[in-house]
Amino acid sequence: MKKKLAPLLVSLGIIGLAGCSNDGEEAENTTSEGDVDFGEVLASSDAGDVTADDILNQMGTQQVATQTFQLTLDKVLMDKYSEELNQEDLQAEIDQEIEEMGGEEQVAMMLQQQQSNVDVESYKQQRLIAQYHDRYFIDEFDITDEEAKESVREGSHILVSVTEDGEEAPEGEEALTDEEAREKAEDLIQQLEDGADFAELATAESDDPGSAANNGSLGYVQRGQMVEPFENALFELEPGEMTTEPVKSDFGYHIILRGEEENIDDELSSVKRQIVNQRVQESPDEVLTMYQSLLDEYNVEFENEDIRTFIEDTYLQDEAAVDTEENPEDELGEE
Template sequence: MKKYIFTIAGISGALLLASCSNEGSAAGDDAIVEVNGESISEQDLMDDLKDNYGESALNNLVQQKVLNDKAEDLDISDKQVTQEFKSMKEQYGIDDNDQFLQTIQEHMGVQVESVKAFKEQYVKPQLVVDELGSQDVDVTEEEMKNYYEKNKDDLMQVEASHILVESEEEADEIIKELEGGAEFAEIAKEKSIDTASGESDGELGYFGKGEMTEAFEEAAFNMDTDSISEEPVETEHGFHIINVTGKKESYKELKDEIKQALEAEEQQDGQQVLNELMQNADINVENEDYEDWVQTYTEASEESSGS
């Protein structure tokens, strides 16, 4: 699975500051909240946000600008961004946009309000980092075939859906319903206690070895494509009914993943790419009150990159 760096554009603090600025108007001294007879003004709020989050927010905005400018230089298209977003969802086994954003928010700490914002703040920068980091990487067909021969047992991937319930008895009943012609997707939506996948017809997407619990993985990898488990599979989460819908086993089927894996081994580290971008950017601090903030960021970047 490709590793994404979701720390690129954590600009929630910056967005918060911007939203509190009342579309550019000056913060006022009028009370917005009163607590035990003492008022808190919009200016108090702005001052507190600036003191606690201002430096991080400013540097994230600077970084976002540098990344967006580089995306234009590299001519990264909307089509590329959309395709990368689709690939992200496939890797997480989630098709619904809102559900994907919720999952990313819960597991990665990413705070965005819309797909458009996620693409702009995270997906496009990811493409910039990937392209710059792999510019000098050249993976040959021979290297990919050798890698496949050495690792083909571990490279195999399974595409599956599941229905998760609490009791073995309920799982047995569902298997009988499926054998009688019931639709797997409908039962997943109606009865699966894994609500995240249930909303997507129980789909989990493709996964490799070591990504699922041992019992689930063993059952799924030993099933034929287009088959449903004849018996419930018990894990610590409950009882699963598994539907295997696809497999990738051949070199041709796994070629893209092999290329990604070899490129990832050779390409420059994402944080290193970001640091070099920031060091080479033309950044001028026009207000001396903020000079230390940006200098601190630049020095930190240089130190972490070994400059």
């Protein structure tokens, strides 16, 4: 049996441990302040000194150990991929992401609303470090270009919602029974087959406001991301093909169009990160095994006994326990 696992934090687009304490509360991130040489004694007085150890003890072993584990992994991965990943290129990519999110002011507002104790510069640094973790998992999970392409489809849809008995239709939507919604979807399909523009019809008629505002586009949809009937229908279509019958889901009736996917090669790095995100959430034990292998590769030793014990108990495998699990007869002993 493996030791207990602390929660993996997957937030703000970051995959990794990202400085959360054992109870799930985020530790304040100060990476944007740069390196500071604090020294051992932080304050002195007639009453005695305040030392770095005093501050660390105030924070608590769990938080200090978690931060130590995280920063060790970050440092090792940045060294491992120092020749393969160019920080300037990665930073330019992150700056582009921020522009697509509405710019730094918009991101700052988002961070404030989430009460994340992270400013924009810290967010950029976290995103940079996340790129190194992503690259490690892409290698370890052996995610190929072919697998990435097969795992996604470019999709658009028009949704016709169904209003159940006793419910009121959302503002701006027409209250339709199941039969009426299907009939409307069939009529829209006929209009499309007669030459109507999908984007214009999605904008005007779709009951999914998010995609309707984007001409019906959902972008690249990963397996497991959508409800099963929708996913099955989308992944059965050929590029540029549209469903000829309405697809029923819990949300209503969908008319689904698969995109031509002409720019999929440009999206592969993003798709691979999505796959990594999914694998990390599905297999936390495997993730921590990979991290342990990385620490072994770099001969990492946690010098403080309390920190080492916490990290081993919380994040790393107990090899003896794993051996016992694989060979249960050893635990029973000879009769």
